[in-house]
Amino acid sequence: MYDALDIAAWQFSVWSGTTVTDARQKSMRLATVERLGARPVEWEDLAVEIRNVARRLSTTE
Numbered sequence: 001m002y003d004a005l006d007i008a009a010w011q012f013s014v015w016s017g018t019t020v021t022d023a024r025q026k027s028m029r030l031a032t033v034e035r036l037g038a039r040p041v042e043w044e045d046l047a048v049e050i051r052n053v054a055r056r057l058s059t060t061e
Contacts (some may be wrong), residue, residue, distance in 0.1 A: 013038035014049045016057050 003009065013033050025035060041049045 007043045010043060011040035012043070012046050012049075014041060014046070014053050016053060 013016060015036070019036065025032060028036075028056070
């Protein structure tokens with residue numbers, strides 16, 4: 001049974017602000033998220049993925 005309050009059942013996507021802005025979307029369907037190259041991240045890995053994206057940005061700037 002699905003429980004919307006169970007964040008362990010959710011998947012998250014992490015992008016830079018530039019990626020989101022460049023997409024020029026008011027909202028996104030999953031197909032758009034996938035097309036932009038986001039990979040699903042579980043709740044317990046979310047903080048690590050945010051740090052990884054920030055690290056990649058700091059080395060490309």
